[in-house]
Amino acid sequence: MTKVRTINNYTGIDTRSAIGTVDHPLANMDHAPTISELCKVFLKDGVALAVNASRKALHEAQLSPLDITHVVSTTCTNSANPGFDHFVCKELGITQPVEKVLLHGIGCSGGLASLRTAANLALGSSFRKRRARALVIALEISSLLVRSELDSINDSQDTRIGVTLFSDCASAAILCNGFGGVEAEPVYELLGWDNRVIADTEHDLGFDVDPLGWKVVLSPRVPKLTSAAVSPTFNKLLQSLPKLPPHYKTASDFDWALHPGGATILSGVEKAMNITPEHMRASYDTYINHGNSSSATIFSVMDRLRQKDMDKLAPDGKAKDFVVGCAFGPGIVIEMCMLKRNMSHIQRTLVVESGEATPSHTESERSEGEAGQEIEIQIEMGSMEGKDEELGEKLRDMHPEVPQQGDSLSEALNGVELD
Structure with missing residues (x-):
């Protein structure tokens, strides 16, 4: 336990997001x-x-739940049947x-795999000359597995x-194929x-x-492999995008x-x-302030990257139009995509009343039109403003040497990368 607590001090994470505090009843039972x-x-x-994440995405995409044609979801922290997506759709009022x-x-x-799956579904709809408005959801509740x-560890x-790494998060995005017109400007185009x-x-x-949840499996080879x-x-990927x-x-x-699975995954890719x-400022910012939320984290990173305060930290102060999305999962699988950021996009903030997300539910027009050339992803999530100077200092000093405290601790620190 002493080793794990020491490792906790060297993860590079300041805070982790969770659905409850350390006093949550399920975390403090006698079993x-x-x-x-x-x-x-x-x-x-x-x-x-x-x-709430889905309502934010729908709001920014200027869509009603009744506009949705596909729902692609992922989680690795639940296996209920029907799946959680059934209950999300029911709560949103997706009755069609x-x-x-x-x-x-x-x-x-899972986040990028869901995006890829939604994109392929949208391409199928385009082939059939049909409108596609796909809601992509990633949800992970890891905190109660502690x-x-x-x-x-004790036994x-x-x-x-x-x-020492995992946290809770739900993320959502809307992916459209261009048929029937686009209700809102895209945040990103998926190329x-x-x-x-x-x-x-x-x-x-x-x-x-x-029986008591899920157990992480990890080898020290992960950072080098990824x-x-x-x-x-x-x-x-570049060869497939000649234009x-x-x-x-x-x-x-x-x-x-880049999905921030751990500090040495980030530094290894660098x-x-x-x-x-x-170049990965949004990945570090998300990791430092929220930890690793498994599949949902990549959308948090994509959302954070498009915030204007992140642009100040870009190399030479110039944010790029094109963004590489990347994540690793069990297998080991690597998912990668190319995004074009809409640099002129203005974020539509959802009005929040009494702690609940309450978007307008005006149904958009549904006339069929010609297909667009790219698939568009539209994202809106929570943002963290005003931390650019603090993050800048951390990025400039991101790779301190970890003091050696024995071979076993050194091995554990070298294997701190987790899915």
């Missing part, structure tokens, strides 16, 4: 909560979180027939570090994507089911939205791709 008890909280507090897909077993790569992990005397599996790594990263996979995936401007050729020409912390 760890069962999957059944965890599921009840997930379907109550987690679904409420996802509903929609095509729903719930992805499981893909952990931190009780079971602490028991495992097995293993240095389990998942307890292309790629995904691949690193061979013979299924035992290096995972999240195994247990950083080595980025360059070939990035090169393959990019000629001055976008190398990794440092782009901004990066070294492998010859980029700086400033």
Whole structure:
């Protein structure tokens, strides 16, 4: 436990977001909560979180729930049937027939995997000359798993570090295919994507089911494996996008939205791709202030990157039009996409009353038109303003040497990357 507490001080995380405080009843029982008890909280507090995130996305996209044609969702912290997406749709008032897909077993790569799935569904709709308005939802409630992990540390005397990294989050995005006109300007345009599996790594990263929740599986190989996979995936993605401007050729020409699985995943990708912390400023900001929320985190990073205070921290003070999104998951899987940021986009902030998100529910027009050339992603989430100077100082001093305190601690710190 002493080792885990020491590691906690070196994760680089200042605060982690959670649905409750350290006094939450389920975290302070004389036993760890069962999957059944965890599921009840997930379907109550987690679904409420996802509903609010979805309302924010709908509001910024200027859409009604009745406009939605597809729902693609993901989680690795619940396995109820029907899935949580059923209850989110019910709460939002999505009563029309929609095509729903719930992805499981893909952990931190789930956010981009859901986006990729929604994009392929939208392309299918375009082929059939149909309108597609896909709601993409990622929801993870990890905080209440801490009780079971602490028991495992105590009982097995293993240095389990998942307890030092994970947090809670719900994220949502709207992806449109352009048929029937676009209700709002896109935040990003999705230009292309790629995904691949690193061979013979299924035992290096995972999240195994247990009667008391889920248990993190992690090997010290993860940072090297993930950083080595980025360059070939990035090169393959660039080859599939020949119409990019000629001055976008190398990794440092782009901004990066990398899932912050851990500090050495971020630093490992920096070294492998010859980029700086400033290229991944939104990833560091999200990691420092919120921790790792598994699949939902990548959308938090994408949302944070488009905030104007982040632009001040860009390399040479110039934010990039094109953004590389990247995340890793069990398998080990790497998901990557290319986004074009709408630099002139003005965020539409949702009015919040009594702690609940309350968007306008005016139904948009549904006339069919010609298909657009790109798929558009529209995102709105919570933002953190006024922290640019503090973050700038942290980015300039992002890789301090960790004092050596024994071989086992050194190994654990080197393996701090988790899905």
